[in-house]
Amino acid sequence: MPSKTDVLQGTLDLMVLKTLEMLGEMHGYGIARRIEQVSQEVLQLNQGTLYPALVRLEQRRWIKSRWGLSETGRRARFYSLTQAGRKQIEAESENWRRTAAVMARFLEAQ
Amino acid sequence: MSVFWTFLARIRAIFLGSRLDRDLADELDSHLEMLIKDYQRAGMCLEDATRAARLRLGGIEQTKEEVRDERRVPWIANFFRDVHEALRKWRRQPAVAAVTVLTLAVGVGANIAMYDLVDALMFRPPDGVHAPERVVSVRNAVNYVRYLDIKDRAGTLDLAAYVRATLSLGIGTDAAPICAECVTSSYFSLLGTQPVIGRTFRLDENAERREPGVILSYALWQNQFGGDPRALGRPTTISGRQFSIIGVAPRGFRGLEPESVDTWILLPVAPEICSFTGRSLLGSGGTSAWLRTIGRLRDGVALPQAAAEIAALASPEAQFERALDHNPAPELEPIQESRRDSRAEGLALWLAGGALVVLIIACANVAGLSSIRAIDRRREVAVRLQLGASRARILAQHMAEHLMLSLFSGMAAVVVAGWIAMLLHTFFPYGGEVKLFDLRLFAIASCLALLSGVLSGMVPALQASRIDATALSRVVKAAHPRSGFRSVLLVLQVALALVLVIGAGLFVRSVQNTQSGLGYDLDRVIIAAVDLRKAGYRSEREMRSVVDLLADRVRRLPNIESVSLSSGSLLGTGGSVRVRSIQGIDGKPGEFRPVTAVSPEYFAALGTRIIRGRAFTNADNGTSERAMIVDDALARAMWPDEPAVGKCVFYYGAPTCTRIVGISESRRISANIPGFRGESFIPLAQAGEETVPQLILIRSRTAVSKALPGIAAVIRGALPNLPFVDIRPLEELADAQARSWRLGRTIFSLFGTVALLLASVGLYAVLAFSVRQRVPEIGVRIALGATPGDVLRLVFRHALILVAAGWFLGIGAALIASKYIEKLLFQVTPTDTRTFISSSAILLITGIAGCLIPAVRAARVDPVVALRHE
Numbered sequence: 001m002p003s004k005t006d007v008l009q010g011t012l013d014l015m016v017l018k019t020l021e022m023l024g025e026m027h028g029y030g031i032a033r034r035i036e037q038v039s040q041e042v043l044q045l046n047q048g049t050l051y052p053a054l055v056r057l058e059q060r061r062w063i064k065s066r067w068g069l070s071e072t073g074r075r076a077r078f079y080s081l082t083q084a085g086r087k088q089i090e091a092e093s094e095n096w097r098r099t100a101a102v103m104a105r106f107l108e109a110q
Numbered sequence: 111m112s113v114f115w116t117f118l119a120r121i122r123a124i125f126l127g128s129r130l131d132r133d134l135a136d137e138l139d140s141h142l143e144m145l146i147k148d149y150q151r152a153g154m155c156l157e158d159a160t161r162a163a164r165l166r167l168g169g170i171e172q173t174k175e176e177v178r179d180e181r182r183v184p185w186i187a188n189f190f191r192d193v194h195e196a197l198r199k200w201r202r203q204p205a206v207a208a209v210t211v212l213t214l215a216v217g218v219g220a221n222i223a224m225y226d227l228v229d230a231l232m233f234r235p236p237d238g239v240h241a242p243e244r245v246v247s248v249r250n251a252v253n254y255v256r257y258l259d260i261k262d263r264a265g266t267l268d269l270a271a272y273v274r275a276t277l278s279l280g281i282g283t284d285a286a287p288i289c290a291e292c293v294t295s296s297y298f299s300l301l302g303t304q305p306v307i308g309r310t311f312r313l314d315e316n317a318e319r320r321e322p323g324v325i326l327s328y329a330l331w332q333n334q335f336g337g338d339p340r341a342l343g344r345p346t347t348i349s350g351r352q353f354s355i356i357g358v359a360p361r362g363f364r365g366l367e368p369e370s371v372d373t374w375i376l377l378p379v380a381p382e383i384c385s386f387t388g389r390s391l392l393g394s395g396g397t398s399a400w401l402r403t404i405g406r407l408r409d410g411v412a413l414p415q416a417a418a419e420i421a422a423l424a425s426p427e428a429q430f431e432r433a434l435d436h437n438p439a440p441e442l443e444p445i446q447e448s449r450r451d452s453r454a455e456g457l458a459l460w461l462a463g464g465a466l467v468v469l470i471i472a473c474a475n476v477a478g479l480s481s482i483r484a485i486d487r488r489r490e491v492a493v494r495l496q497l498g499a500s501r502a503r504i505l506a507q508h509m510a511e512h513l514m515l516s517l518f519s520g521m522a523a524v525v526v527a528g529w530i531a532m533l534l535h536t537f538f539p540y541g542g543e544v545k546l547f548d549l550r551l552f553a554i555a556s557c558l559a560l561l562s563g564v565l566s567g568m569v570p571a572l573q574a575s576r577i578d579a580t581a582l583s584r585v586v587k588a589a590h591p592r593s594g595f596r597s598v599l600l601v602l603q604v605a606l607a608l609v610l611v612i613g614a615g616l617f618v619r620s621v622q623n624t625q626s627g628l629g630y631d632l633d634r635v636i637i638a639a640v641d642l643r644k645a646g647y648r649s650e651r652e653m654r655s656v657v658d659l660l661a662d663r664v665r666r667l668p669n670i671e672s673v674s675l676s677s678g679s680l681l682g683t684g685g686s687v688r689v690r691s692i693q694g695i696d697g698k699p700g701e702f703r704p705v706t707a708v709s710p711e712y713f714a715a716l717g718t719r720i721i722r723g724r725a726f727t728n729a730d731n732g733t734s735e736r737a738m739i740v741d742d743a744l745a746r747a748m749w750p751d752e753p754a755v756g757k758c759v760f761y762y763g764a765p766t767c768t769r770i771v772g773i774s775e776s777r778r779i780s781a782n783i784p785g786f787r788g789e790s791f792i793p794l795a796q797a798g799e800e801t802v803p804q805l806i807l808i809r810s811r812t813a814v815s816k817a818l819p820g821i822a823a824v825i826r827g828a829l830p831n832l833p834f835v836d837i838r839p840l841e842e843l844a845d846a847q848a849r850s851w852r853l854g855r856t857i858f859s860l861f862g863t864v865a866l867l868l869a870s871v872g873l874y875a876v877l878a879f880s881v882r883q884r885v886p887e888i889g890v891r892i893a894l895g896a897t898p899g900d901v902l903r904l905v906f907r908h909a910l911i912l913v914a915a916g917w918f919l920g921i922g923a924a925l926i927a928s929k930y931i932e933k934l935l936f937q938v939t940p941t942d943t944r945t946f947i948s949s950s951a952i953l954l955i956t957g958i959a960g961c962l963i964p965a966v967r968a969a970r971v972d973p974v975v976a977l978r979h980e
Contacts, residue, residue: 047167052177070140
């Protein structure tokens, strides 16, 4: 049974991966903003929590990073998906859909 | 797969630590900047935007921390950091750390030493013996006649035999006693022992060699010959005979018995020094019991099969004896069982239990100390929690510190164990030598230390991590935290300490008892055992006159009160025992009884009282009526309702009446044998030609140490050919018998003292802490008019409650345990009142000592300072 933190982490990880799939290459701030936007401001991230997640994903080689320049001219790190990351998105999405379907059936059961 | 990459990345991160940190800092900085820009674009001023951005981003330090945790193998890095931190703390407060390490070391060390003892006594197979589980002891082949009888006829076993004897090594004044085993030629091949140098006895070891061979023990080889391989072939004199050294036994090899052996010689070659049957090993037929026979089961043979065969081969006498026995012991017994001394084992187990108790007390102490220290550090922990540390980290930190403690105490424990083992060895020469640097010992030491350290740190660590950070601000003003945990620990410690002290007290009484109520005086009596056969005499008449001469000469020495002679052994110093049969007592058939022939001064010399009738006099000689003295126990057994004096006893071979002329007090011949043996004595003058006295008992007027050299000089002067003269104070022999009780006394006293010390330290710690917490309260009391006496009473009452609770618990535990310890004591009931009372008194004194300092400190509290105390 995955612990509560694991589930939370897993969710965040998937969101980050999906965001990168949509955006292509982006820095940390951009990813955070995007997540908030997509969730329609329901999620108010403590944006700092993003960074451990990024490190985790990078360690597992689902994303890769390079240094570049941000809009402000500051040095910033840009992340992008790897091939393995794309596969992971598929696998995770499938999991979520299955879970959601099962839950839906339970919630509608008489 | 991803797990693998993760792991690799983390290892990499260990090395790149600081660069990654800088990168992260940069990244977060730019993130912040972008946030600020956005807020500014939304219309905020720089200041507001900055503040909002920081809020949005969250704690930067915390983020850095979390990233770092993700990056590294967190627990390794954290562990090292915690260790470093712990070491730093100790350097600032070395006393506390030292006490903790020492406490654990004593506890763990004691257990290791006891483990070693139990292992050696109960489990460890004899050194140097191949496949010891196939070796059995053959119970009924107790002399050479019977051994020869079955040796060649047994098809299921290989057989060998041995007997131990105290011989002398060297000549004249350089002669020293050694313990030797006289063995048959099959002995070494049966045991499968391989020599270190040279060889062991061959199956066809020829008894006609000019110089028969001797095998040295490893220890003797090292001590006397310096481990020199050229010792092989050298001649050596043992008990007046020449031997040549043919080999050295492996290290630690000592045959099948726990006590060590110095040399091995071939039994058929030197029967007169090995056995008291004299020149011929076949002497005294098949009736005496002096030899031990062992066997090795041949391949494919099971024990019951061999036992059946041996039973069938037994001689008619043996079978007859066996039939008489109500509870016959098995014919064959695996040596692991037959060599076990149940009393020694029982004691060893109790000692091991005592060591465990000491360890528990030690752990309790450490736990208490930790708990106190944790409370001191509450503020620091609260701050840490607020800074974002997780409770798990706090816990891990405590455990790391305790792990370090365990490590150090483990190392110290080995030293403690070695010291205790050396102490034990003076009582029990068990298991060869002290193996201080055994790998197994290290492993056990580490595990035990680890376990103790972790266990004792667990609860305080959990308590510490449960601190509610926000409540901390209020905690100072709250009432002093009366921790139930610490009180319980202390009560437990006190109880256990009491149990150990009671145990020690019981053993002390046992030892005292072995020295009194024996029926003879221990001090001022010296025993000289002279076996004239070893001096070259052959005729009994000659030997008797020599002994009389000796006795006379000794009698003339100054300060000698009386000298007497005896044919029998007393406390196992030697001499043969004549067994006679009491044919009838007023017509009733009798039984075999050992009889000792003594000279008239015997009872006076030993201090054995004659309860009724009279002692022997010079008038009891060859022409007067045959006289006899029996001891009280025998008299009661044979004539329960009538006085024994004046009764007649009949012997085989002496048709006339032997009249009982006196009753002596019952003696305890050996403290190891329960009950009284029932002795009988006849005058030496009436004993018959073949009885030669072998013991000279001397009672001196002065201290034994002063008289001994003079006596030794006289005897040696009269018998220059005697290889070795065994002259010892009677006290020394009795001490050897009391060995196990003395061991119990020493070790239990040691444990008891340590336990008391620990308990008092624990009490001190708890009270000191409690007083410190209550300083404001005490200040208020004093300000309101309490006298120092009142404050003292306050502290004492707290201490008293704890000690009393411990006392109740301890007494209860001692009473429960008493049933099991009974067998180990000597003439002491396990619930001996005097012991319980004196132990309680000791506990009380210790308790008072422990609470003295805190109480005094409490009384001296200055109310002004106290009320300002933060």
